[in-house]
Amino acid sequence: MAREADADDGAAAESPRDEAALVEAIAAGIAHEVRNPLNALQINLGILRQELAEIVPDPGSHVFEVVAKIAGELRSLDNFVTEFLRFARPPRPRFETVPVRPLLESLVAFIGPECARKGVSLSFLADGGPDVVVADGFQLKHAVLNLVLNGLQATPAGGSVVVATGGDASRLAIEVRDTGEGMGPAVLSHVFDAFFTAREGGTGLGLPIARRIAEAHGGTVSLRSREGEGTVATLALPVRPVSA
Numbered sequence: 704m705a706r707e708a709d710a711d712d713g714a715a716a717e718s719p720r721d722e723a724a725l726v727e728a729i730a731a732g733i734a735h736e737v738r739n740p741l742n743a744l745q746i747n748l749g750i751l752r753q754e755l756a757e758i759v760p761d762p763g764s765h766v767f768e769v770v771a772k773i774a775g776e777l778r779s780l781d782n783f784v785t786e787f788l789r790f791a792r793p794p795r796p797r798f799e800t801v802p803v804r805p806l807l808e809s810l811v812a813f814i815g816p817e818c819a820r821k822g823v824s825l826s827f828l829a830d831g832g833p834d835v836v837v838a839d840g841f842q843l844k845h846a847v848l849n850l851v852l853n854g855l856q857a858t859p860a861g862g863s864v865v866v867a868t869g870g871d872a873s874r875l876a877i878e879v880r881d882t883g884e885g886m887g888p889a890v891l892s893h894v895f896d897a898f899f900t901a902r903e904g905g906t907g908l909g910l911p912i913a914r915r916i917a918e919a920h921g922g923t924v925s926l927r928s929r930e931g932e933g934t935v936a937t938l939a940l941p942v943r944p945v946s947a
């Protein structure tokens with residue numbers, strides 16, 4: 704029996720043998736069965752809007768509000784599918800030598816305007832750790848972005864979010880510190896569960912994705928928080944040579 708289960712034949716490839724393979728199979732199904740019709744809906748809605756504009760002269764007409772609402776809902780669904788696929792089928796990291804400071808500074812520059820709009824100060828603090836790491840720069844940035852967005856979303860106007868580097872020659876620690884609402888132990892114990900969210904409009908995939916990315920690099924993501932005081936999210940990566 705064991706030999707049959709272990710046999711590396713076509714049947715084994717078709718029947719998922721563990722949870723990861725099952726999630727992968729579901730993701731492939733969603734990619735095909737949901738994303739394709741979704742794209743078709745978006746394209747057709749665009750055509751409908753154009754043709755409506757030819758027969759309905761008033762751009763303020765109610766029908767355009769309806770079309771805009773449908774487009775908005777389709778966009779939300781598309782974002783959800785994209786995030787889900789990123790969670791379920793994380794691409795293997797493409798390792799390269801990544802200068803840490805420019806990567807984080809560009810991230811801060813990218814998200815800065817959104818923080819300013821909300822009245823939250825965002826800053827970068829180089830406080831130790833290696834100058835470069837071997838990592839997938841795009842994935843690393845995505846993971847830190849998820850932590851920064853969480854900090855921003857939890858922080859009211861007048862508060863701050865700081866992205867700080869630390870660690871030593873063998874370990875890079877990127878801390879995202881916010882002065883936001885924080886969390887109690889009940890929320891904290893679930894934040895890495897897929898689809899767990901305590902935020903209106905949240906998907907609950909930001910932290911699971913950040914953790915998967917960190918783990919694919921041999922690293923970790925952890926959170927410390929005090930309700931009413933703020934949160935520190937830490938992404939830690941080992942400094943390692945390029946692997947084959």
Ligand SMILES: Nc1ncnc2c1ncn2[C@@H]1O[C@H](COP(=O)(O)OP(=O)(O)OP(=O)(O)O)[C@@H](O)[C@H]1O
Pocket residue numbers: 849853854857881883884885886890894899900901902904905906907908909910911934
């Ligand atoms: N810095 C933070 N301060 C307070 N609560 C936080 C913080 N970071 C995470 N959380 C809590 O953890 C939950 C899960 O976070 P996660 O990033 O996984 O999902 P989300 O932010 O709800 O949705 P999204 O998929 O858009 O990121 C959040 O809903 C929030 O309740």
Ligand SMILES: [Mg+2]
Pocket residue numbers: 849852853908909910
């Ligand atoms: Mg989030």
